Amino acid sequence: MIDVWGRHPWSPQQDAAWGLVATILSQNTNWQNTRRALSSLQQRCRTAADLLSLSVKELERLIRPAGLWRIKAKRIRAALQVLIPRFGPHLERLHEVPPTVARQILLEAPGVGPKTADVLLAFYAGAPIIPIDTHIARITRRLGLAAPSASYEQIRSALEKLIPPKHRLRAHIALIRFGREVCRSRNPRCAKCPLRSFCKYARSRKGSLNH
DNA sequence: GCCCAGGTGGGTA
DNA sequence: TACCCACATGGG
Numbered sequence: 707m708i709d710v711w712g713r714h715p716w717s718p719q720q721d722a723a724w725g726l727v728a729t730i731l732s733q734n735t736n737w738q739n740t741r742r743a744l745s746s747l748q749q750r751c752r753t754a755a756d757l758l759s760l761s762v763k764e765l766e767r768l769i770r771p772a773g774l775w776r777i778k779a780k781r782i783r784a785a786l787q788v789l790i791p792r793f794g795p796h797l798e799r800l801h802e803v804p805p806t807v808a809r810q811i812l813l814e815a816p817g818v819g820p821k822t823a824d825v826l827l828a829f830y831a832g833a834p835i836i837p838i839d840t841h842i843a844r845i846t847r848r849l850g851l852a853a854p855s856a857s858y859e860q861i862r863s864a865l866e867k868l869i870p871p872k873h874r875l876r877a878h879i880a881l882i883r884f885g886r887e888v889c890r891s892r893n894p895r896c897a898k899c900p901l902r903s904f905c906k907y908a909r910s911r912k913g914s915l916n917h
Numbered sequence: 918g919c920c921c922a923g924g925t926g927g928g929t930a
Numbered sequence: 931t932a933c934c935c936a937c938a939t940g941g942g
Contacts, residue, residue: 729923729924730924730925732922732923732924733923733924733925734921734922734923734924734925734937734938735922735923735924735938735939735940736921736922736923736939736940736941737922737923738922738940738941739922739939739940739941740922740923742939742940743939770938770939771939771940772938772939773922773937773938773939773940774924774925774936774937774938774939775937775938775939776937776938777925777926777936777937777938778937781925816925816926817924817925817926818925819924819925819926820924820925821923821924821925822924822925825923837923838923839923839924840922840923840924841923842923878923882923885923886922886923
């Protein structure tokens, strides 16, 4: 899976602070619209910390293409206000604390849930964590690697047991692309899927996939 | 016109 | 604790 889909679909931002902004913008939004909004912000402000000097109205206007703009403008401001004093203007001190501690602090920031916290830790603090997005959750359940009702943490734990730390970041990327490009609909294009033998195995083992 | 996209937080039972 | 729902634009 890593060989087929492990190429980076999302080049990390300059620093973790822009990474935080990009991740909030990407919530329930496709990457193309996320990129539009992020690009407007980066044309207007040199650093993510500079966003705090914008008015809420201006921030809302700039991020509109990403959708949910009223909510996201609030979340970006609030999260930066909480996390910059703690980790520095570029969130450069994120990797100086143990990932479990950093995760707790991140989760206390408004607008930062488990997915956003884990993306920051995995991409900007080198933590061996697999962030669970909607695609990863779907295919992990569908392949029977986690129960249909499994929570975010249960899915993360199931995958992290299977995948060694050094492969987790690329596995995260590969799993998302697999989920988006192959295993998205209720009728996955299994004929085109390089993993079809594995899917077949999973199906036979489980009786049926949770399509 | 409908569906979906790399979630989160508030409300309700 | 476990669900349900609002949030909103842009493209297929």
